[in-house]
Amino acid sequence: MGFAASVTLGLAGLFALAWVLRAGARALLTGHSRSIASDMPLTAAFGLLVIVIYAFVAIAAPLLAPFPERDIVGTQFQAWSADHPLGTDRIGRDMLSRLIYGARNTVGIAFATTALAFVVGSLLGLWAALTGGWLDQILSRFVDALMAIPALIFSLLLLTIFGTSVLSLILVIAAVDATRVFRLARSVAQGIVVMDYIEAARLRGEGAWFLIRREILPNAMAPLVAEFGLRFCFVFLSISSLSFLGLGIKPPTADWGSMVRDNATLITFGDVTPLLPAGCIALLTVAVNFVVDWQLYRASGLREATQ
Template identity: 70%
Template sequence: MEVLTTLFWIAVAVSVGMAAGWLFLRVLATALPGRAGRVFRSAPISAGFGMLVILIYLLVAILAPAIAPFSEREVVGGQFLPWDATHLLGTDNLGRDMFSRLVYGARNTVGIAFVTTALAFLLGSVLGLLAAAVGGWLDQVLSRVVDVLMAIPALVFSLLLLTIFGTSVVTLILVIAVIDSTRVFRLARSVGMNIVVMDFIEAARLRGEGLFHLIVREILPNASAPLIAEFGLRFCFVFLTISALSFLGLGIQPPTADWGSMVKENAVLITFGDITPLLPAGCIALLTVAVNFVVDWMLHRASGLKE
């Protein structure tokens, strides 16, 4: 009976999510003029749901101080208090309000993941396109360095470097960005290598265009579709990596609210049938699914395939 009840509520949640995604797409299609409206009108419901979830997360992250009833570090009651009108999701192992920490976790976890992804993407794509455009010894040196770095498991390498250099936010961002930039480099170089052999690149070289012009004006616009899609996927990987490192104690450090560390700190409640520790994990999973829905739609549009 409990299994049927769970399946029923899952079906209800999926139906509500898809209905909200469809409604969100209709609003965008109506509000945006011309081509933009037509793009959203033809988008799948899953993409609409993903964009709606991402928008909600962004609003929660930006408006965290206005939404959260307490500070993320404030001790407001006893340990592991149950859900009530004052503490909507109870309190954690130190007596801090779980709902407030969940809200602030959106700002900290998602914000740090986005900055890390942007830095990794900037470093990897610039070096990848540069290697493709220049070729020769520069391409060989960069490719071999990347091969060596990619031979080490990313999570193990991150744990090693964070143990050596410390676990500050700046160090966390730099370590994960450098490690993840190797994956971006491989994609950018592969896409760039397919573009530099095109006739219009040769024509630009014959016109005397410099390296900067070739990369920015000729190669990058033609490589933008797969790179943008990769940005979404890379964000998911970075987001999950930061959460995993926080769960292991080497990510975002307490008392800063972070979804990964929140699962670890309150995991004992699961043995008593309390689902509170699963809520941060659910937030991580929901955002990952939402970003993947949007990325799938973008890849489908970039491929030129028709329904």
């Protein structure tokens, strides 16, 4: 069976499993959970299934990988075989093992970066909208200045200055993406702070933290959750791009972006091995976007037809 046929069959199998799980959830769940499962389109079920599989692989990587992440277990660029189902890389490390560990490293770092960017950007955005005045103007103009610089170029500049450790990578990309989260959170909050219940809470003497936590954030949660999914995709692709350029996750740590770069030579010989980590990146990105689209439909009050 050819590679394209195998990929098509695998995706069809995932969609079939997602359909079975969705049908099972509709039959077994009750109350509000059953209502959510009933409204879930097949694409969202597929996305959730893929995300769960990636999370399981990332957590259980040491148990699933046949070889350690960094060990040289063969000669360079060995063909696919029973001992090495996906062959070896340019220095003889097992590709399947590094692909599995890459899920932990690439996805884990992207999630931590997105969470940090989201906490900082959303809190500052909500605070700026609630406070207004000179604080809002200073933060907004500072964010505008940062957003005027292309994100990838700005990240490359900062990583060149502060180094390319994992901590630097997380902090730099989080700082760049927090500006985008700030703009969305501020925009959403500006439509909420003028509501009567916010004014009533202020008259009761409630402080800024109470207003953000109990009044503004619950009403802004739906668009922020959708933005979290989209922002994760952008961060995930940014880290992979930086690793491909040699400024992301440093070797010998397994990372999908650097794996594409290190094994790109095989493409000239018709070997699809370098496309596997690229395919993992693409599949997770599509899956997250499927779930985000579903959440946006739910947040807007629309009902998407299920299949």
